[in-house]
Amino acid sequence: MLEEKPRPTDRLRRLRQSEQIRALVRETALDPGRFVSPVFVTEGSGIIEPIESMPGVNRYAVDRLTNYVARLRDAGVNSVLLFGITGSKDEVGSQAYSPVGTIPRAVAEIKRRFPDEVVMADVCLCEYTNHGHCGVLREGSVDNDRTLPLLARAAVEYAKAGADVVAPSAMMDGQVAAIRAALDSEGLGDTVIMGYSAKYASSFYGPFREAAGSAPSSGDRRAYQMDPPNSREAMRELSSDAEEGADILMVKPALAYLDVLAKARSRFDLPIAAYNVSGEFAMLKAAATRGWLDEKRATLEILTSIKRAGADIIITYSAEQASNWLAE
Numbered sequence: 095m096l097e098e099k100p101r102p103t104d105r106l107r108r109l110r111q112s113e114q115i116r117a118l119v120r121e122t123a124l125d126p127g128r129f130v131s132p133v134f135v136t137e138g139s140g141i142i143e144p145i146e147s148m149p150g151v152n153r154y155a156v157d158r159l160t161n162y163v164a165r166l167r168d169a170g171v172n173s174v175l176l177f178g179i180t181g182s183k184d185e186v187g188s189q190a191y192s193p194v195g196t197i198p199r200a201v202a203e204i205k206r207r208f209p210d211e212v213v214m215a216d217v218c219l220c221e222y223t224n225h226g227h228c229g230v231l232r233e234g235s236v237d238n239d240r241t242l243p244l245l246a247r248a249a250v251e252y253a254k255a256g257a258d259v260v261a262p263s264a265m266m267d268g269q270v271a272a273i274r275a276a277l278d279s280e281g282l283g284d285t286v287i288m289g290y291s292a293k294y295a296s297s298f299y300g301p302f303r304e305a306a307g308s309a310p311s312s313g314d315r316r317a318y319q320m321d322p323p324n325s326r327e328a329m330r331e332l333s334s335d336a337e338e339g340a341d342i343l344m345v346k347p348a349l350a351y352l353d354v355l356a357k358a359r360s361r362f363d364l365p366i367a368a369y370n371v372s373g374e375f376a377m378l379k380a381a382a383t384r385g386w387l388d389e390k391r392a393t394l395e396i397l398t399s400i401k402r403a404g405a406d407i408i409i410t411y412s413a414e415q416a417s418n419w420l421a422e
């Protein structure tokens with residue numbers, strides 16, 4: 095006779111028996127109130143322009159923006175992160191800090207219609223320079239210290255227009271301190287800074303650069319954005335942003351850097367944002383349109399993984415759709 099096999103004492107399946115029991119013990123829940131939708135704002139009027147590599151994402155002229163913001167709000171998403179697109183680029187990215195540029199106008203328009211909307215503005219020069227780099231050039235490389243006052247001017251203009259949050263993404267050393275000092279000296283002490291603290295030189299920004307027309311015309315961003323293999327260095331970036339006065343820290347991209355996110359969560363008590371970037375969105379869309387992935391389940395699974403790894407705030411192009419799915 096066969097000896098009876100020992101029976102497992104841990105019956106983990108007990109808590110998976112029904113959706114109701116699973117819901118009761120679920121450890122992570124997504125909340126549309128924690129989503130931020132990136133929005134591309136273009137010059138001109140009457141424009142809603144689809145972005146080919148990001149199905150469902152458009153560029154909006156300022157006069158078409160608030161209808162989209164209204165739709166996001168209906169879905170429960172009350173925060174947007176604005177990116178400006180301009181046809182008038184120059185060496186020093188003047189349109190980034192023009193008081194009448196696209197972003198100050200967009201911020202003011204959104205705030206006029208929805209005073210309680212959380213309006214965040216990306217602060218960088220790459221969408222505004224004719225060479226596509228995130229700062230001003232000297233002898234072919236990006237000059238960190240000459241870029242700082244320009245980023246600070248841009249942040250001040252966006253804050254004056256009513257932005258609640260400014261988000262420096264240029265990866266210049268000292269950018270948070272420069273912006274904090276400039277905001278405070280202009281009486282804009284309440285403006286929040288969300289640092290793109292650990293931002294990697296990632297291949298996943300491709301579709302964004304198409305959307306914003308911000309690909310560098312020569313070279314790449316590896317001399318200022320982080321080297322993907324490094325995670326201890328990310329902790330140094332996060333610490334320096336925290337010390338310089340950032341209110342929120344960010345890890346970007348999200349999906350290929352969940353380990354960095356988890357480590358950041360365990361080390362810092364500041365709110366942590368994760369940016370589920372354009373390429374992460376595009377690859378999912380591409381597979382879903384071919385029927386290779388269930389788009390709804392895959393999107394929610396990815397967003398849940400970002401939350402589970404430790405993100406308080408998730409910046410995602412899926413914000414509206416995911417929120418609607420969560421409400422189904």
Ligand code: PBG
Nearest residue numbers: 218220263298299302371372373
């Ligand atoms: C600007 C900026 C970029 C992104 C956010 N801010 C592009 C880049 O650094 O090249 C990427 C966002 C995305 O891919 O969704 N510096």
